[in-house]
Amino acid sequence: MAYQIRAHQKSRSGCNFCKFRRVKCNEAKPKCASCLRRGTECVYLPTTKRKARSTMSNASCEDNKALLLPFAQHTSEGSYNGAKNLLDLRLMHQYCVFTTQYFASAFPEKVSTTLRVDIPKLAFQHQFLMDTILLVAIVHLVCSDPAALVALPVCLYRDRALSGLRGAVAEASPQNRDAIRGASVLLATVSFAADRVSGESGLWVANWLTLAFGQRNFRSPKATSVATPVPSSETVPPRPSLYGSFDDVMAPAAIPTIVLRALEEEQERIDDADRDVLCHVAGELGRLIGALKRPYEQSWLEKKIKAWAFDVVPPEFLMMAREGKFHAVVILAHYLILFKLLPDLWVYEGLANHDITVICQTLDQEQQDYIAAPRRALQIDEDSAIVALLVKCLGEER
Numbered sequence: 001m002a003y004q005i006r007a008h009q010k011s012r013s014g015c016n017f018c019k020f021r022r023v024k025c026n027e028a029k030p031k032c033a034s035c036l037r038r039g040t041e042c043v044y045l046p047t048t049k050r051k052a053r054s055t056m057s058n059a060s061c062e063d064n065k066a067l068l069l070p071f072a073q074h075t076s077e078g079s080y081n082g083a084k085n086l087l088d089l090r091l092m093h094q095y096c097v098f099t100t101q102y103f104a105s106a107f108p109e110k111v112s113t114t115l116r117v118d119i120p121k122l123a124f125q126h127q128f129l130m131d132t133i134l135l136v137a138i139v140h141l142v143c144s145d146p147a148a149l150v151a152l153p154v155c156l157y158r159d160r161a162l163s164g165l166r167g168a169v170a171e172a173s174p175q176n177r178d179a180i181r182g183a184s185v186l187l188a189t190v191s192f193a194a195d196r197v198s199g200e201s202g203l204w205v206a207n208w209l210t211l212a213f214g215q216r217n218f219r220s221p222k223a224t225s226v227a228t229p230v231p232s233s234e235t236v237p238p239r240p241s242l243y244g245s246f247d248d249v250m251a252p253a254a255i256p257t258i259v260l261r262a263l264e265e266e267q268e269r270i271d272d273a274d275r276d277v278l279c280h281v282a283g284e285l286g287r288l289i290g291a292l293k294r295p296y297e298q299s300w301l302e303k304k305i306k307a308w309a310f311d312v313v314p315p316e317f318l319m320m321a322r323e324g325k326f327h328a329v330v331i332l333a334h335y336l337i338l339f340k341l342l343p344d345l346w347v348y349e350g351l352a353n354h355d356i357t358v359i360c361q362t363l364d365q366e367q368q369d370y371i372a373a374p375r376r377a378l379q380i381d382e383d384s385a386i387v388a389l390l391v392k393c394l395g396e397e398r
Helices: 016-021 033-038 059-067 080-106 109-123 127-144 146-150 154-170 177-189 191-198 204-216 257-265 272-293 298-312 315-322 326-341 351-362 365-377 383-393
Strands: none
Touching: 016 033, 080 109, 080 127, 109 127, 109 177, 127 146, 127 154, 127 177, 127 191, 154 177, 154 191, 177 191, 177 204, 191 204, 191 351, 204 298, 204 315, 204 326, 204 351, 257 272, 257 326, 257 365, 272 298, 272 315, 272 326, 272 383, 298 326, 315 326, 326 351, 326 365, 326 383, 351 365, 365 383
16 A cells, blocks of 8 residues: 655754754744754754755755854864864863862772773764764863853753764664763763753753663673662661662661652552652652761762662653652752762853752642751752751761
8 A cells, every 4th residue: 555645844944953953843933843852952043045956955954054164263174074073182181181080089999990990992983972972072171161052052062962972872783882882971971060061951960861871781780789888886787779889878778758758648649650660769769868867988988878779779760850850850859969968060050050949949838848858958058967858868967
């Protein structure tokens, strides 16, 4: 049976972002539906009547050319390709010389060596990994020099890296598995910073959780684990986690009191399956908060904060968080307080304050009491005061 292709009118006047992503734009102004949903800047280029077929293959090429125009004047031919190549070279230099210095201080030596040496070599075989490296470099460059944001097309590089990774995952094989894993780690590392410099208005932590989940597809669950307990006079048997990276959090699971109250008071709005998920996630968050009552190193805490997302949170919770479900958002608000205990480096800068503020604006007035502690944390900078606030969430005093 033959099928007819429905005739349709191609849009020539969509916004830059939709053109670059090659998706249909509803051309609403001042913001189209896609940009409004994603919280991105919506920009329309002036439209002119086309007299002849352009030599460029599609509209997105024209957009890329406009975005890279500031660099064209620095090339001998003043061309789009010359500008792009110049910027790519600048970004690769940024990554190899400066960004990897941060990796050396933030990751174990074996991991930092992989990111500094092995990943760039592998990127010459996989374009999506090269695009990811360039994204990491441009985000780091903008964080180091905020004034450069005006001239650097961060969104272009970000969307290219994400779409490239999605394509690679769709065609995953033993040949590109290591490259996919490397790209996933890099994207998760700069996720918060990329959201910040891109002007993302939604929950940055939800986007980061999505990337953290992507890494699970390329890592096998642990067979056995050896827990390295936090120095303490008492020992609490660790609760097994998916990959073992949360097993050394030596404290009992405990749901923060305000979260428990929310679960009890609005239990008719939650089905049993979702309630089990929420209780598990909140209980493990309470376990991490409880560990703060013992001496800890900041590097250990940073790993455990990430491990909660990577090793504990199930996919059902991520779905609830992305849909803005009340109980999931309240749990995330309390989780975000922990990030205020981390150094205000370029990868975490502004995260807790931004996302807690977004959550405050999302919840109704009668729901604000459930996030009183996160709102209070916005006014606190001293680590000891933040720890005391978190421990109090468990109904205890430090």
